[in-house]
Amino acid sequence: MMAEQNIGKRRRLLVAMDCNAESLAGLRRAATLASGMQVELAGLFLEDVNLLRMSELPGHEISLATGSGMATSRADMERQMRRRASAARAEVERLAQAFSLSWTFEVRRAGLEHALREAAQTEELVCSAPAPPLFSHSKAPSPRVLGGELVRRPGPVLAVYEGGPGGARVLELAARAAQIHKLDLQVLVPARGSAGGTRALGKAKEALATSDMDATMRRLPLSERALLQTLATARGQLLFLDANGKAASVERLAAVREAVNCDVFLVSSQS
Numbered sequence: 001m002m003a004e005q006n007i008g009k010r011r012r013l014l015v016a017m018d019c020n021a022e023s024l025a026g027l028r029r030a031a032t033l034a035s036g037m038q039v040e041l042a043g044l045f046l047e048d049v050n051l052l053r054m055s056e057l058p059g060h061e062i063s064l065a066t067g068s069g070m071a072t073s074r075a076d077m078e079r080q081m082r083r084r085a086s087a088a089r090a091e092v093e094r095l096a097q098a099f100s101l102s103w104t105f106e107v108r109r110a111g112l113e114h115a116l117r118e119a120a121q122t123e124e125l126v127c128s129a130p131a132p133p134l135f136s137h138s139k140a141p142s143p144r145v146l147g148g149e150l151v152r153r154p155g156p157v158l159a160v161y162e163g164g165p166g167g168a169r170v171l172e173l174a175a176r177a178a179q180i181h182k183l184d185l186q187v188l189v190p191a192r193g194s195a196g197g198t199r200a201l202g203k204a205k206e207a208l209a210t211s212d213m214d215a216t217m218r219r220l221p222l223s224e225r226a227l228l229q230t231l232a233t234a235r236g237q238l239l240f241l242d243a244n245g246k247a248a249s250v251e252r253l254a255a256v257r258e259a260v261n262c263d264v265f266l267v268s269s270q271s
Contacts, residue, residue, distance in 0.1 A: 012040030012104075014123045017088050018048055018112055019081065024091055026129025026263050029181075029238075035099035036180035037173075039125075043092035043105040045085040046115050047078075113253050120243035120266040125173065127265050131257040156184040156216075158236035158260070160227070161204040165269040166242035168207040173267055174240040175213040183237055185215040188230060190247075192222040224252060231260040243268045 013034040017023035027043065034041045089105045096103035108115060112128065119126045159174035161167045171187065178185040189204050191197035197219040208215055220226045227247060231239070239256075241248040243266040247256055257264050 012042050012123065012125075013037070014042040014044055014119055014126045015092075016044045016046060016112060016116055016119065016126060016128045018046045019084050020129060020131070022129040024088065026127065027088070027091055028095060029263055030127045031095040031099055031101070033127075033177055033180055034101055037176060040102045040104065041092060041096050041099070042103065042123075043088060044115065044119065045088045045105070045107045046112055047081045047085070047107065047109040048111070113250070113257075116253065116266060117243070117248070117250065120248075120268050124169075124268050125265060126243070127263055128257065129263055130261045131254070154183055155235040155237045155262070156186040157181065157238045157240070158231070158234055158262075159185065159187050159215075159240040160242070160245065160247045161187050161189045161200070161207070162242050162245040162247065163200065163203060164242075166244050166267065167204070169269045170240045170242050170267045171204065171207045171215075172211065173265070174238075175208060175211040175215070177238055177240070177265075178213055181237065185213050186234060186236070187215050187217050188220055188227070188234075189217060190220045190222045190227060224255070228255055228259040231256060234260075236260060236262050238263045238265065240265045240267055242266075 013030055015027050015030045017027060031041055085107050092103055092105050095101070110118075116126055116128055157174050157178040159170050161171060174187075175185055177183075187204050187208070189197065189200045191200040201217050201219055204217060218230070220230055239260045239262055241256070241264065246252065248266055
């Protein structure tokens with residue numbers, strides 16, 4: 001297995017992973033999608049530069065494996081990260097073999113949001129797992145009772161439509177993901193005013209016209225607060241964003257990942 005050069009956008013799904021325990025679960029979900037789309041599975045393990053800096057400070061105790069306190073030096077942290085990277089590589093290889101996918105794996109030292117946006121410049125589809133929670137409360141869907149048993153209803157695939165070729169590609173891939181994972185599709189359309197919202201909703205419906213997937217359309221006010229509140233309550237399983245849109249901007253991406261609490265896919269229009 002040889003890594004390829006980054007020339008143009010390739011037919012592959014790049015999954016960015018870090019020391020967050022949810023990363024490997026996100027990788028398994030992404031592998032299912034890569035198989036359905038018949039594209040290469042690419043793993044990118046990120047050594048968190050902030051954790052490395054923290055490990056150099058006196059009095060800091062960090063354990064990636066257990067979350068318990070322990071004396072940590074930079075060398076200790078680097079060893080922990082190498083073990084996590086090795087486990088991630090083995091999982092990429094295992095999933096690629098299970099789904100008969102070609103695969104690549106790379107380790108890079110960088111912050112997650114920066115690496116996601118950088119990867120989206122050369123990759124058509126970039127995935128990251130949910131951001132680690134800042135608080136202990138859970139955003140999991142509330143269970144419902146069916147036949148005397150508790151059943152959790154799976155959330156939808158979410159797509160933020162911001163117009164243009166990028167928006168159309170977001171809807172195309174989100175609809176495909178909804179079909180592969182057998183989930184509902186919900187399209188969020190930020191727009192200014194009722195007239196602008198009507199036009200934007202019409203364009204989103206046109207972009208989905210060639211898909212067999214039915215979708216629920218929701219117009220949102222054109223504000224970051226409205227988008228974050230909607231994402232926090234929508235309980236989505238996957239979120240698709242235009243890599244060049246406002247929702248995936250440098251200023252918003254971290255807040256969006258935290259609010260949605262699910263796998264996030266950055267989509268670049270095809271070159």
